[in-house]
Amino acid sequence: MSYKKHLERKIIAGFLLISALFQSAQAEIKLWTEPEKQTSMEISQWQVNDLVYHLDENIDSPFAKKVFAIVTAENDQKESQKIPLFYNSGNEWLFRYSSSTVGKKSFVLESEIPGLDGVKGEFIVTRNTSPKRRGGIVLNKAHPQHFFYEDGSHYFNLAFECDWLFALDYGTPDLPKTRHLLDQIEKNGFNQIVMNVYSYDVSWPKDPLLKKHPEHEYGGREDIFPFLGSNSNPDYSSLNIAFFKHFDKVISEMDDRALACHLMIYVWNKLVAWPEMESEADNMYYDYVVKRYQAFPNMIWDVSKEALHRTRATKEYISERIERTRELDSYGRLISVHDYGFCRNHPEEVDFISMQNWKHTLYQHMLEARKDFPGKPIFNIEHGGYEESPYVVFPGAYADAEACLRRNYLCLFAGGYTTYYWQGASWNVLIHNPFEQPAEFIKPHFDYFSHMRKLFDTVHFENCVPLSNQNSSGYNLTNRKDGIILMYTPKENHYIGVDGQLRSEFDYSNATQQWFNTLTGEYSKETKYIEKDLGFWDWRPWRGEADAILIIRNLKPLPRK
Template sequence: MKKLLSVFILLCLFAQISIAQIKTWQSPKENKTIQCAQWEVNDLVYSVQEDVDKPFNKEVFAIVTGEEGMQKIPLFYGGDHNWVFRYSSASVGAKSFVLQSEIKALSGKKGKFLITENTKQDRHGGIVLKKDNPQHLFYEDGSHYFNLAFECDWLFALDYGQEEISKTKHLLSLVNKYKFNQIVMNVYSYDVSWPKDKRLEQYPEHEYGSREDIFPFLGSNSEPDFSSLNVDFFKHFDKVIAEMHDKEIVSHLMIYVWNKLENWPDMESEADNMYYDYVVKRYQAFPNMVWDVSKEALHYTRATKEYISERIERTRNLDSYNRLVSVHDYGFCRNHKDQVDFISMQNWQHTLYQNMLNARKDFPNKPIFNIEHGGYEESPYVVFPGAYDDAEACLRRNYMCIFAGGYSTYYWQGVSWNAIIHNPFEQPEDFSKPHFEYFKHMRSLFDSVHFENCEPLSRYNTAGYNLTNEKDGIVLVYAPKENNWVGANKIISDKFNPENATKQWFNTLTGEFSEEVKYVKKSLEFWDWRPWKGEADAILIIRGLEKKKK
């Protein structure tokens, strides 16, 4: 029995172990070739027997060499005398690596990778920019990334302390099912400072604020110990990010947030730098990662623009994968556009469409992403009502962002902040349910019209909003439900030959398409009545247009 136990222990030390979509290799043999798929995340765990003073601050790097060149990747301390080399690759082929460190037991460790081509159908790699189409987002494989985000600040708290993350998996399965492909989230938040709905007291299982057992440092939020980090916090966070990666959901990770009663260390203190660096080291290998220095970074008094700039530079110096970086503060992005990869907006104004359009014109070489437009769809609890809580009004504001050529974020009050109803469709009948399906319809529509080729030609707006794809011969016009009519004659006359064109309408609430019929130009276009008037906003779609020859 002792011999069998010894063999089992040796197998655990040298074999590959799969944990929550991360392939883990415990004490890999010298020069062992590790085979893994493109964009798959691997943890190579190296143990050091002796105690190391301030292990979170030690510099340990893996120098990876392949046909595409060299990559210097930081390792992170995983607790229990272990350092972790977390690795993924966008390119296929053979690679080798060697560790460099002031820790003698680690320095000089070597190994090899053999990266095979990705076979997961819905996996496309990290999010990147394209020089020839700078106002849209793309995956590393070249396909368009239609950034449709979903806010869930307290996602880290679901299932915390549990071995299985069943609630997290259920919520993420809904996010995936309804075609959202990004979650705007915090690494850590403590609690909201505004009043809480009394009804939430009847359902304490939905309350995740003021959890003293959850904290990224030692101690608790109320009694912090900033001398070291809480590795167990990040082990749980690994499971969350890995599950998102498995479902191809991007983490728009806001490393800080200032207005949720958090107890952070002083800016630029040793503890502050230790925390920030650790997050970047630990999660950069995940292809589904986008960095955001802080939620509402300069809206509160804690941070300065100089501090935010330093954090961005710090991120870029540590992140060997060059993940996209932005800051949830439009003023900062506007004044420091060269420091961010895309422009983050927060705009509640009634003139949202025009504001988004202006931003797109002001930043012709950057994607525009409205993270927060004041539309927070109502839930069984009034968590944060904002300016708009009617589901259709919130949907319309998302369409305003998109028809201005930008990207948007959906908020449901039942998951966006401290209250999380992870299974909303399994709640009592008197619980109002979210309209996730509206966004599934939206995503299907814009995938079908190739949004990456669309441009808002506002001079052709009639009673609605125009979006035109000249490359593929498609014109869209958005019509609010109050409108009798929207038209496209002017843009078609100016730019296209409509001989083989068709037209149909799309219902934004049901996803229904009207019959596709031949497009016929009418001199009095406003007599061409639209369907679903007074019932739902609709989109006129004209396809099959041919560009006029110059």
């Protein structure tokens, strides 16, 4: 190889390395340490920025101070936000900002603190170029029962519960375990993590095997607490800023991977020593969470896990917290409550309906909710399917991996969204590297959900409607817009078919048929659709081995009579 060629390759390699490092740096929160000295700050659409302001003196009761940035778009005075700043320890205050629109924007601080009041600045927001960044998760009037990104693309809400994620690398400067787990979650198709800001411990008995593997136990730690002191000896006079600085890094890592954060601000049944409801300390904590994390485009609010748990909270309190959130959150992030009873009785207060249903009749209950709330997405956060792990953490009603998978599919075929639980990562037990564990350890079936995500990305779930009267011996989803029929078939079923209405609604002359294996992600060969007598299929692959989905494509709607 010539020296010139060698030099060219070194230059290209160096350029690629610099580009990679630049993209990595760009993905993190962008820090502006002296924003008051900047003529204008160039930022990217949907990128999170921290503007750091230092005061010359200490401020008494800093968490109670009101400091806002009034942000106005140059070409649209109506596009204005009143964004709260928050105290960040010492004499430091942060203005955390992201923008969903491009262009020039100016801001001015309004504060009862003289050193901050009247401070001005300007942003130049450039168009997003990262394929992962699509903006916040929003509702869409044209598809009221589905989620979308701000860029207009559909958000296929496939969640993974990981309540103790905040604790995984707590006390370390880097997040190696957190990154490893998030990489596994992302690469297997999940795009949301349902999590707590803080949990202490579980009240039920723990698996004795955990004593041999204390590295997987994160419950009961006294060194982690969002207030001063500890959970056993709390000091509610102030918040623990170090806790939230760590939490910033966790949420930022999720945002970098386009993993939505379904953030349950409280949890009542995990032995947390919360301050009294609506006390000064309670309001300080709640407001601080909303102030500090609203700028992240991946944020979804949930007032509390087990919101109306019998030992804590009232419906009036939950309603007040929702109203409080909406008043403080200048970005209008979606909000719900982990309690179906509350959502059913207060649908006007939530943006989507959260369900928790363990019954065998899950599909029917999901259909009922979809019918009762035609203007809102239905999200089953907890359906009692908790896939088994090396430890028995909380087996719920269903621990078999295939049974859990089927319940997730039932939610989808009822037109709703769903959440996956693995007992080795959803609660106080947290195995961040399950596939690096000893051979005898039970591994999770993340791959089942990777296959699920790939399938539903191709059939345009936002256009699919569950037609329960067309279920035959399986479960139907019909996409009239794109000419697709899906029939989910339990592995025990021999026959599956397309019922009368759908047989007469479409022109099948160019239709194709194909089967999808829900366990392996395998597709059968796509062949011409052939209608059988009575609409039955006298053969289906993987019968007795795996649930399968019949996919009929290339349908043309017939003129309606």
